[in-house]
Amino acid sequence: MDFKLILKKINNILTAEENKIFEAWHSESKVHRDYFNKVKNNYSKGIDIVDIQKGWADVSIKINKKKKGYLSYKYAAAVVLLFSTILTWYWNTENSETTPTLEPTVVHKKQIHIGSDKATLTLEDGSEILLKKGESFETDKASSNGEQLVYNKSRVPEKSTSKNILTIPKGGQFFLVLNDGTKVWVNSGTQIKYPVAFTTDKTREIELVYGEAYFDVSPSTEHNGSHFIVKTEGQKIEVLGTEFNIKAYDDDDHISTTLVEGKVLVKNGDDSKNLTPGHQSKIDRSTNKLVVSAVDVYNEISWKDGLFSFKNQSLEDIMKVLSRWYNVDVAFENKSIKKLTFNGIFRKNLKLDQILKIIQNTNEVNYEIKEKTITMK
Structure with a gap:
C-alpha cells in the first residue's frame, strides 16, 4: 500500500x-x-x-x-x-504479527550526540584545520563559517597542482563550494580531495576518496567547455554540468552513482555506461560488474536535505546509516534480523533513542545501548 x-x-x-x-x-x-x-x-x-x-x-x-x-x-x-x-515518523511492517512490546536495555555512560557540521581541512603543506559550527577560518584562498567552506574564484597556471583534503568524521557533515562554483554536500564518514583552484582550460578533476557526496556541478559552458570528472576507487564519472550523488563507503559492497539532472558517463575499467535522470549505476566490489537501473531518486539523496528516507531497506543497511550520523558502533546479536526490510522517514535532528524506539515498536526487534555501542536483538 x-x-x-x-x-x-x-x-x-x-x-x-x-x-x-x-x-x-x-x-x-x-x-x-x-x-x-x-x-x-x-x-x-x-x-x-x-x-x-x-x-x-x-x-x-x-x-x-x-x-x-x-x-x-x-x-x-x-x-x-x-x-x-x-x-515524526512512520514505520511499516505490514506482514508482521502483533507481539508483546519489548523493552530495550539502556546503559548510558557516554552521551550519544546528533550529527552536526564539522570537518577537518588538510592544507597544501599538510597542516590540519578543524572546522566546526561557531568557529570561522579564512585564508587568501578560502573561508569558512564553520558550516561551509567556500573557495575564491580564480584561475591558475596549468603547472599548479596544489590540493586540499576535506575529511568529514562519523557524526559530521559539511557543505563545500569549489573554486569553479561547483557545490558539494559531503556526508558523514567521507573524504574528498580537490584542487585549491582549477587550471585554466583544463579538465576539472577531483577525487572522492571514500564516503558519500552530492554534486551540483558548475556547467562546462561557464568554463570554456571544460569537463568535470569525479574519481573514486577505479570508477570515473565524467560530466558536463549536472546534479548527481556518489556513494562509495568502504563497508558497502557496491559503489553507486545516482543521476538527478543532466547527463554523466560512468567508466569502470573498459566498461562504461551513460546515465539518464532517475537512474543509478552500481559497481559490485566483488565482481567489478557495472549495472544501471531506475531508482527512487529522493530516497537516495534525502540525506542532504536533513532527512533519512528508507524505502524497502534492510535493517542492516539502515543501521549503517545511523552509525555514521550518530558516530556509534552497531552489532547484531540476532543475525536473522539483518535482512528485515522497512520503510520509514526520519528527521536527522532526532535523537538516536527516538529512532531506535520506533524500530523497537515494530515488535520485530529489540536493542541494547551500552556506552556507544548499539546491539540489535
Whole structure:
C-alpha cells in the first residue's frame, strides 16, 4: 500500500479510484486494519501543524505545470517534507504479527550526540584545520563559517597542482563550494580531495576518496567547455554540468552513482555506461560488474536535505546509516534480523533513542545501548 493513499484517506481526499484501492487493501487482513489505525492515531497528534489538503493541491499544481525535464523528484521531496512535518515518523511492517512490546536495555555512560557540521581541512603543506559550527577560518584562498567552506574564484597556471583534503568524521557533515562554483554536500564518514583552484582550460578533476557526496556541478559552458570528472576507487564519472550523488563507503559492497539532472558517463575499467535522470549505476566490489537501473531518486539523496528516507531497506543497511550520523558502533546479536526490510522517514535532528524506539515498536526487534555501542536483538 502506498503510504500517501493512507494519509489521503485520513484526510478524506481520495479519488474514487484511489478509494477502491484503499478499501481492497484495508479489507484484506486485520494486520492492514491495525496498521491503518496505528498511523491514524499517530497522525492525529500532529493534525493541526499544516493543511494537508492544501499541501497536496499545491504539489499537484506544480507537477502538472512542469511539462519538461526530470524535476518531479523535487515535488516528491516537497511531499516528503510536508508529511515529515506532520509525522515524526512512520514505520511499516505490514506482514508482521502483533507481539508483546519489548523493552530495550539502556546503559548510558557516554552521551550519544546528533550529527552536526564539522570537518577537518588538510592544507597544501599538510597542516590540519578543524572546522566546526561557531568557529570561522579564512585564508587568501578560502573561508569558512564553520558550516561551509567556500573557495575564491580564480584561475591558475596549468603547472599548479596544489590540493586540499576535506575529511568529514562519523557524526559530521559539511557543505563545500569549489573554486569553479561547483557545490558539494559531503556526508558523514567521507573524504574528498580537490584542487585549491582549477587550471585554466583544463579538465576539472577531483577525487572522492571514500564516503558519500552530492554534486551540483558548475556547467562546462561557464568554463570554456571544460569537463568535470569525479574519481573514486577505479570508477570515473565524467560530466558536463549536472546534479548527481556518489556513494562509495568502504563497508558497502557496491559503489553507486545516482543521476538527478543532466547527463554523466560512468567508466569502470573498459566498461562504461551513460546515465539518464532517475537512474543509478552500481559497481559490485566483488565482481567489478557495472549495472544501471531506475531508482527512487529522493530516497537516495534525502540525506542532504536533513532527512533519512528508507524505502524497502534492510535493517542492516539502515543501521549503517545511523552509525555514521550518530558516530556509534552497531552489532547484531540476532543475525536473522539483518535482512528485515522497512520503510520509514526520519528527521536527522532526532535523537538516536527516538529512532531506535520506533524500530523497537515494530515488535520485530529489540536493542541494547551500552556506552556507544548499539546491539540489535
